[in-house]
Amino acid sequence: MRRPPLRRLLRPLLLTVLLLLLALAATGLSLLITPQQTVSAAGQSVRVGATSLQLSPSGPGELVLFGQTIPTKPQFDGPIRPRLELARIATGPQVSKLVQNGGHGSLVLAVGHELTSGWVRYAVWETVIATGVMLVVLAAVTGLRHLPRRRTAAVLGAGLVSVCAVNLIGFGLLANSTPQVLDHVRSLEDLVGRGPLTPVPPASGPHLTEVHAVVIGDSTAAAPGNAPLPNPTPLDTACVRSVDAYARDLAEVNGWNVLNLACTGATVPDGVLGVQIVSGHQVAPPQLAEAQRATKAPVLIISVGANDVGWADLTRLCAVSTTCDDRATTAFFRNRLTRFAVDYRTLLRQVSTLPQHPTVLVNEYYDPFGPNADCLKGEGITTAKADMLRSRLTELNTVLRDGADLAGAHPVRPSFTGHELCSTESYVQGPASAAPLHPTPAGELVIALADQQALTDLPR
Numbered sequence: 001m002r003r004p005p006l007r008r009l010l011r012p013l014l015l016t017v018l019l020l021l022l023a024l025a026a027t028g029l030s031l032l033i034t035p036q037q038t039v040s041a042a043g044q045s046v047r048v049g050a051t052s053l054q055l056s057p058s059g060p061g062e063l064v065l066f067g068q069t070i071p072t073k074p075q076f077d078g079p080i081r082p083r084l085e086l087a088r089i090a091t092g093p094q095v096s097k098l099v100q101n102g103g104h105g106s107l108v109l110a111v112g113h114e115l116t117s118g119w120v121r122y123a124v125w126e127t128v129i130a131t132g133v134m135l136v137v138l139a140a141v142t143g144l145r146h147l148p149r150r151r152t153a154a155v156l157g158a159g160l161v162s163v164c165a166v167n168l169i170g171f172g173l174l175a176n177s178t179p180q181v182l183d184h185v186r187s188l189e190d191l192v193g194r195g196p197l198t199p200v201p202p203a204s205g206p207h208l209t210e211v212h213a214v215v216i217g218d219s220t221a222a223a224p225g226n227a228p229l230p231n232p233t234p235l236d237t238a239c240v241r242s243v244d245a246y247a248r249d250l251a252e253v254n255g256w257n258v259l260n261l262a263c264t265g266a267t268v269p270d271g272v273l274g275v276q277i278v279s280g281h282q283v284a285p286p287q288l289a290e291a292q293r294a295t296k297a298p299v300l301i302i303s304v305g306a307n308d309v310g311w312a313d314l315t316r317l318c319a320v321s322t323t324c325d326d327r328a329t330t331a332f333f334r335n336r337l338t339r340f341a342v343d344y345r346t347l348l349r350q351v352s353t354l355p356q357h358p359t360v361l362v363n364e365y366y367d368p369f370g371p372n373a374d375c376l377k378g379e380g381i382t383t384a385k386a387d388m389l390r391s392r393l394t395e396l397n398t399v400l401r402d403g404a405d406l407a408g409a410h411p412v413r414p415s416f417t418g419h420e421l422c423s424t425e426s427y428v429q430g431p432a433s434a435a436p437l438h439p440t441p442a443g444e445l446v447i448a449l450a451d452q453q454a455l456t457d458l459p460r
Contacts, residue, residue: 015158016162019158019159019162020162020166022134022137022138022159022162022163023130023134023159023162023163023165023166024053024166026130026131026133026134026137026163027053027126027130027163027166027167027170028052028053029130029133030126030127030129030130030133031049031050031051031052031053031080031126032052033129034049034050034122034125034126034129035049035125036048036049036083036085036122037049037118037119037121037122037125038087038118039114039115039117039118040088040114044086044087044088044111045086045087045088046084046085046086046087046114046115046118047084047085047087047118048082048083048084048115048118048119048121048122049082049083049084049085049122050080050081050082050083050122050126051080051081051082051083053079053080054079054080054081055079056079057077057078057079057174058075058076058077058078059075059076059081060072060073060074060075060076060081061074061076061081061082061083061084061191062081062082062083062084063083063084063085063086063191063192064083064084064085064086065086065192065341065342065345066086066341066344066345066398066399066402066403066406067341067395067398067399067402068337068338068341068399069338070192070338070341070342072084072191072192073190073191073192073193074181074185074190074191075181076175076177076178076181077174077175077176077177077178078170078173078174078175078176078178079170079174079175080170080171080174080175081175081178082115082119082178082182084115084191086345086406087406088406111185111186111187112182112183112184112185112186113183115182115183115185116179116182116183119178119179119182120179123167123171126167126171127163127164127167127171130163130166130167131160131163131164134159134160134162134163135156135159135160137159138155138156138159139152139156141155142155142156192342199350199353200273200286200288200289200292200350201289201292202289202292202293203285203286203289203290203292203293205293206293207293207294207295208259208293208294208295208297209294209295209296210257211257211258211259211294211296211297212254212256212257212258212297212298212299213247213250213251213256213258213259213297213298213299213300213301214258214259214261214291214294214297214299214300214301214358215245215246215247215258215259215260215261215262215301215303216261216262216272216287216288216291216300216301216302216303216304217262217266217272217287217301217302217303217304217363218262218263218264218265218266218267218271218303218304218305218306218307219240219262219263219264219265219266219306219307219435219438220262220303220306220363220365220438220439220447221245221246221247221260221262221301221303221363222239222240222241222242222245222260222262222263222264223240223241223242223244223245223246223438223439223441223444224240224242224264224434224435224438225240225242225429225433225434225435225438225440226242226243226244226245226435226440226441226444227242227243227244227441228240228241228242228243229241229242229243230243234282235263235278235282235284238263238278238279238282238284239262239263239264239266239278239284240264240435241260241262241263242444244440244441244444245260245262245444246439246444246445246447246448246451247259247260247262247301247448248260249444249445249448249449250448250451250452253448253452254452259290259291259294259297261287261290261291262287262303263276263278263284263287264278265278265307266284266287266304266307267304267307267308267343268304268308268340268343268344268346268347269343271284271286271287271307272286272287272288272304272347273286273288273343273346273347273350274286288347288350288351291354292354295355295356296356297356297358298356298358298359299358299359299361299455300351300354300358300359300360300361301360301361301363301451302347302351302360302361302362302363302409303363304344304347304400305340305344305365305396305399305400306365306396308336308339308340308343308344309333309336309337309340309392309396310332310333310336311393311396314329314332314333314389314392315389315437317329318380318381318385318388318389319379319380319381319385320380323385323388324384324385324388324389325388333392337395337396337399340396340399341399341403344399344400344403345403348403348404348407348409349407351407351409352407352408359410359455359458360404360407360408360409360410361409361410361411361412361451361454361455362400362401362403362404362409362410362411362412363400363412363414363447363450363451364397364400364401364411364412364413364414365393365396365397365400366413366414366415366416366427366428366439366443366446366447367390367393367416367417367420368416368420368421368428368437369381369386369387369389369390369420369421370418370420370421370422370423371383372422372423373385373386373421373422374422375421375422375430376421376422376431378431379431397413401413410454410458412450412451412454413450414443414446414447414449414450415446415450416428416443416446419442419443419446421437425442426440427439427440427442427443427446428440428443
């Protein structure tokens with residue numbers, strides 16, 4: 001018996017391999033271009049999509065929070081894993097009541113169901129788009145080769161089968177446990193490894209009904225390095241609160257009673273939502289707890305983030321290093337920024353449950369470095385280093401701005417343009433000052449004016 005030529009045996013095998021490779025490529029491309037599916041539950045909107053194709057058999061998905069990509073706590077099987085992007089975090093009255101009660105009612109349990117529904121819809125759309133990409137490519141190839149109609153139809157049919165098989169295996173077989181994992185998600189805290197939201201209880205003491213605005217946050221709002229408060233309390237002294245703080249400027253401009261609770265060194269978990277140990281022994285109660293005593297204050301201003309990402313440590317390390325963008329420093333910053341994004345979301349959710357529903361301003365950070373950094377060379381800061389520090393400050397401001405926008409708050413960006421370090425009239429305290437890189441009294445006034453403008457521009 002005559003054996004068939006080897007070429008005739010290899011041709012269908014090569015064609016099959018080629019079609020599978022094209023199907024994988026079409027699937028990989030479609031994972032990047034398929035529109036995410038938006039779902040809403042428990043006062044939050046989430047866009048559901050998929051990560052790019054992964055090489056490992058299992059691993060975490062991705063949660064995009066204020067522009068920061070965070071690995072999910074749950075692990076998913078297969079090379080195709082969910083990518084979830086927070087689209088809205090407004091908390092309605094029903095959700096607020098549920099959160100305050102600390103329960104997990106049907107509304108919270110609906111999160112997993114909605115995520116699963118979004119994942120299934122995304123898988124269907126991805127398969128349709130991958131099929132379209134595959135058919136367009138094959139139609140172009142067969143057209144260029146001028147294949148007869150019957151053979152063209154056979155190639156297109158084989159391509160259709162191949163891409164559908166790849167997607168069926170990717171979503172239906174290898175990722176068949178993904179819907180069950182998503183269905184058990186009660187809240188986004190389940191995805192990032194945090195427990196359910198526990199409201200910060202109000203601090204004890206009489207209600208401060210005459211307060212018009214409350215400021216919470218870190219040293220930018222406390223204004224260290226400037227003149228101290230007259231007749232300060234021990235906590236005022238420990239937090240280094242100044243008479244030149246922008247809270248006082250707002251009070252004078254508007255004739256308000258502004259309660260400034262900001263404390264030098266405060267972070268979201270240690271200072272704003274939790275207690276802060278100041279000067280080694282002084283205990284500052286949670287700022288948000290104290291803020292709740294101002295039961296009629298219509299305005300709340302937040303200045304946080306620099307301490308959370310270790311801005312002072314990064315600046316000092318940059319000054320003594322030959323470069324500011326080495327892998328270790330970059331990894332440190334990314335880790336701290338990701339952690340801050342999660343804590344910042346918790347703060348915004350806490351603020352959204354305040355009974356007086358205040359107008360919330362979130363202050364971004366000013367740029368302390370101008371185009372000329374010559375005066376900082378003696379401190380180890382070159383223009384290139386200043387640019388790197390500025391880029392990281394920009395990333396922090398992006399998290400602050402995106403979070404505020406999604407939560408219905410109002411981001412405010414004060415501008416020190418022309419008055420940065422090394423300028424003739426700097427609004428920033430220099431390296432030899434008591435609080436380097438912090439605002440001068442003029443800088444605090446600029447922040448107050450930016451907040452005032454933001455409040456003026458709000459619709460009545």
